[in-house]
Amino acid sequence: MTVLDGDPGRELRMSLARSLLDSGDLSAEWRSAVEMVPRHVLVPFFYRQDGTGKWCQISSEDPGFFAAVYSDTALTTQVTDGIPTSSSSQPSLMLHMLDALDVQDGNRVLEIATGAGYNAALLSERLGSDRVYTVEVDRELVRDARDRLVNCGYNPVVVTGDGRKGLTEGAPYDRLIATCGFTSVPPAWIQQVRPGGIIVCPLGRGNARLVVGHDERAEGRFLPGGSYFMGVRSEGGNGRIPYPGDPAEVTMRQTHVDYLDVEDDGMWFALSLVLPEIAWAHETGADGARTGCRLWACDGSWARVQDREVRQAGPRPLWNAVERAYGWWNSRGRPERERFGVTATESSTRWWLDSPGTPVPDMES
Incomplete structure (x- = not known):
């Protein structure tokens, strides 16, 4: 991408990159992408709650817009009936996940949950748009992300669909990254990522890095640090579990x-x-x-x-x-995330502690 003269975000991107480098959240491999991708084009507005809990839209005309967009902050980009349903993730979190993805020149990557398109833009800057595929369940988000990505000079394949089904169009993929929360690994992903390929995915409140084997299974450990993504949702849904109300018999x-x-x-x-x-x-x-x-x-x-x-x-x-x-x-000594791992097949997702031979027991029986 070519950064246009007079780009209001250029210096702020450089500052963000320097800050993330200093904090250890940005590797040299991704520095150029952070410096080049104009997040303010992909996120032309976001929502913030005021003191009463009301969601207010903040756009480029508002004071503090550019400072917020080029800070290490997650930004709510869609609110449906008072409930946040999409966001642009915290840059440092995304960069840790991209580092774990270990992309190589020529890799073909599938992203699950396009959202605002910022992560797809980073991948397109690093690999080239023709190597990036991204799936989003919300048709409105797909339309907006596709248009804004083109305005930034990127043209990855952006498709409306259920990310749990992956995307057969570009399979097999070398890498798959998800940017919404899951409770298990969808079988379609294991089928669509080549043996030796890598999956980085939020599972529960952690991010797992899995390697796909030749035995139709994917296995790996959780990364340090938390995972703060909205849950996967179906078209028209908000990803929330409805509160059942107070039952009469307890x-x-x-x-x-x-x-x-x-x-x-x-x-x-x-x-x-x-x-x-x-x-x-x-x-x-x-x-x-x-x-x-x-x-x-x-x-x-x-x-x-x-x-x-x-x-x-x-x-x-x-x-x-x-x-x-x-x-x-x-x-078990109050283990942290990185002691846990996951083994996923087309029929199950199993958790383990320290090694696959020590499964986490079923707590509901």
Whole structure:
């Protein structure tokens, strides 16, 4: 890409690149791409909540727009019925994932979740547009991203579709990177990435790096650091688990696990693997102090914890699974993300600790 004279983001991109280099979040391989890709063209506006919780659109005419776009910050780029449904991810997080992807000249890459198109632009700058394919479920986002990428001088293949199905058009791929959250590895990805190819994907609250083998399986470990992506969604959906409401019939008991202990970052990650597709919310008192939590699932299961009292209902006793997970995690020395790994086949995704021979047990049985 050629940066145009008078480009208002040029110096800010250079500054962002220097800052990310100094912090260790940017490698020399990706420096040129960060300096060249005009994020403000791909993100011409974003949304920010005001003091009342209302979402306000911020555009290039607003003070602070360019500083925000060229900061190491995730930006909400789509809000649907008051719920964020797309964002431009934090640059440092994306660059760590791109480093883990280990792209080589000539590689063909599939990206799952185009969003604003910034990651597709970085890949196109590094590899050339003809080597980049990207899939997005939202037709409006696809239209906007395609147009804005062209305005930046890039022309990757941008397709509307369900990222869980991958994209057969450019298969087999050398690399696959996902920028929305998953609870398991879709079988189509293993079929569409060549043996020896690499998949980098958010799973639960971590990012995993998997190598596809000749035995139709993909295996690898989680990367250090958290994963903060919106969950995969279907067309027209918002990716959220609807709250089932307070049930009339509940069981009540005491718990030995403090809900604050569950929110340790390492435990939070482990819980996201063994109890997937669960929503969690804090509860606070009138003074703003934390008083408890509640969690719920798509099947209507529901649990609420205040102090040491548990109330739960539905087909699954959710807090029972939380207690088992906490006991297992605590007994294993409170392991961090990078001690965990994943083995995925076309029929299953399995978690393990330290080595594939030590599987993480089922916490719901």
